[in-house]
Amino acid sequence: xxxxxxxxxxHGKGLVTIIDNFPAxxxxxxxxxxxxxxxxxxxxxxxxxxxxxxxxxxxxxGVRGGLTTGSPISFFIKNKDYENWRDRMxxxxxxxxxxxxxxPRPGHADFAGSIKFxxxxxRNVLERSSARETASRVAVGAICQIxxxxxxxxxxxxxxxxxxxxxxxxxxxxSEKEKQAENRPEKxxxxxxxxxxxxxxxxxxxxxxxxxxxxxxxxxNSELRMPYNKLEEKTKELIDKMKAEGDTVxxxxxxxxxxxxxxLGSFTQWDEKLDAHIAMSIMSxxxxxxxxIGAGVxxxxxxxxxxxxxxxxxxxxxxxxxRKTDNAGGIEGGMSNGEMISVTCAMKPIxxxxxxxxxxxxxxxxxxxxxxxxxxxxxxxxxxSIVVESALAFSICCFFLKKFGGDGLxxxxxxxxxxxxx
Ligand SMILES: Cc1cc2nc3c(=O)[nH]c(=O)nc-3n(C[C@H](O)[C@H](O)[C@H](O)COP(=O)(O)O)c2cc1C
Numbered sequence: 001x002x003x004x005x006x007x008x009x010x011h012g013k014g015l016v017t018i019i020d021n022f023p024a025x026x027x028x029x030x031x032x033x034x035x036x037x038x039x040x041x042x043x044x045x046x047x048x049x050x051x052x053x054x055x056x057x058x059x060x061x062g063v064r065g066g067l068t069t070g071s072p073i074s075f076f077i078k079n080k081d082y083e084n085w086r087d088r089m090x091x092x093x094x095x096x097x098x099x100x101x102x103x104p105r106p107g108h109a110d111f112a113g114s115i116k117f118x119x120x121x122x123r124n125v126l127e128r129s130s131a132r133e134t135a136s137r138v139a140v141g142a143i144c145q146i147x148x149x150x151x152x153x154x155x156x157x158x159x160x161x162x163x164x165x166x167x168x169x170x171x172x173x174x175s176e177k178e179k180q181a182e183n184r185p186e187k188x189x190x191x192x193x194x195x196x197x198x199x200x201x202x203x204x205x206x207x208x209x210x211x212x213x214x215x216x217x218x219x220x221n222s223e224l225r226m227p228y229n230k231l232e233e234k235t236k237e238l239i240d241k242m243k244a245e246g247d248t249v250x251x252x253x254x255x256x257x258x259x260x261x262x263x264l265g266s267f268t269q270w271d272e273k274l275d276a277h278i279a280m281s282i283m284s285x286x287x288x289x290x291x292x293i294g295a296g297v298x299x300x301x302x303x304x305x306x307x308x309x310x311x312x313x314x315x316x317x318x319x320x321x322x323r324k325t326d327n328a329g330g331i332e333g334g335m336s337n338g339e340m341i342s343v344t345c346a347m348k349p350i351x352x353x354x355x356x357x358x359x360x361x362x363x364x365x366x367x368x369x370x371x372x373x374x375x376x377x378x379x380x381x382x383x384x385s386i387v388v389e390s391a392l393a394f395s396i397c398c399f400f401l402k403k404f405g406g407d408g409l410x411x412x413x414x415x416x417x418x419x420x421x422x
Contacts, residue, residue, distance in 0.1 A: 024070030043382025107351025141390020157389035246355030273334025294329020
């Protein structure tokens with residue numbers, strides 16, 4: 001199975017990643033990877049760190065003459081900020097008592113991590129648990145996307161909402177919610193959403209087609225990676241307000257994959273299911289707190305006759321079979337069903353706050369303290385959307401290679417064509 005491992009600290013020399021079992025003969029487009037890395041660093045609401053770093057991939061092995069060789073791929077992403085942390089992050093220099101951190105920040109790995117490993121300096125936990133590691137994941141996802149492009153599989157992601165900006169439902173009563181639900185169309189076809197429906201639906205699931213040309217352009221031109229400009233200004237105002245208050249905000253993200261053939265994943269064992277793998281890939285991203293496939297939470301509010309996507313056949317469609325709705329998010333019984341794979345997830349607010357709002361305790365003395373301040377983002381939802389897209393690409397790539405396996409691209413192409421043409 002395709003797998004990867006990452007190593008590296010937030011303020012160390014950099015990140016090292018190894019990808020194992022990646023096939024030979026795939027032409028590596030370095031620019032494509034660096035653009036994704038750049039996108040992970042951008043977005044309205046990011047902190048000062050992103051002005052220091054301009055992430056670039058440097059291959060150490062597994063790529064030669066522009067093509068993957070079939071050997072483990074390893075790469076390095078440098079932390080420019082290391083220059084400012086040399087003293088504190090040195091591999092040998094003893095750590096001074098004054099620089100040690102003993103007050104865990106609520107919402108971080110600090111508390112459990114330092115107790116679990118018996119550490120007397122929380123920096124040893126926070127350096128590795130930091131979302132700096134997501135740069136590696138984005139590069140891995142981009143490499144997977146490059147492979148899958150050969151088979152017409154494409155990925156996209158967007159931010160549906162940030163905090164409560166534009167989401168009236170967060171404040172309205174249950175009966176008002178019911179009224180809104182009654183007014184919604186019986187069945188929704190991907191890509192046919194009107195922006196007026198967004199406030200309710202963004203709360204539950206996406207329903208938006210990220211591959212629609214206008215939507216794609218909107219996302220590209222938005223500092224928040226939002227598909228509808230309607231929410232942009234309101235949202236920026238909210239982020240500015242949070243910044244002024246020394247507070248933070250989370251949001252909803254969606255990612256999609258189109259062109260995925262029928263039959264990736266399996267119903268035969270629990271850990272062979274594509275949706276389960278996607279959920280783990282995405283849930284393991286720092287600050288992601290929910291993963292929904294297709295209609296997700298909304299399915300609980302629908303009748304069976306509304307929820308399930310009827311099957312149709314037309315010779316002119318790519319493989320003949322098609323659906324008019326995609327509440328299943330392209331996955332049924334743990335397998336891709338040929339429709340768009342669609343995932344929505346929630347990111348919690350960044351847990352490091354710029355004002356001492358949160359109570360904590362000194363782990364050494366038991367003394368009550370306020371959580372310490374470490375340079376941080378106000379909102380990283382746009383950046384996280386790229387990480388989510390990358391995690392989705394990795395999961396789909398794992399199952400694609402499992403189904404069409406082969407050590408080189410040509411062999412995979414033969415297997416793929418033999419399957420889709422049958
Ligand atoms: C792209 C991205 C950027 C993040 N930036 C920060 C940050 O600047 N400050 C911070 O405290 N947390 C940040 N986080 C979130 C924390 O890393 C995360 O909440 C923490 O490691 C605890 O993990 P958990 O939320 O999954 O439990 C970021 C997350 C992502 C995905």
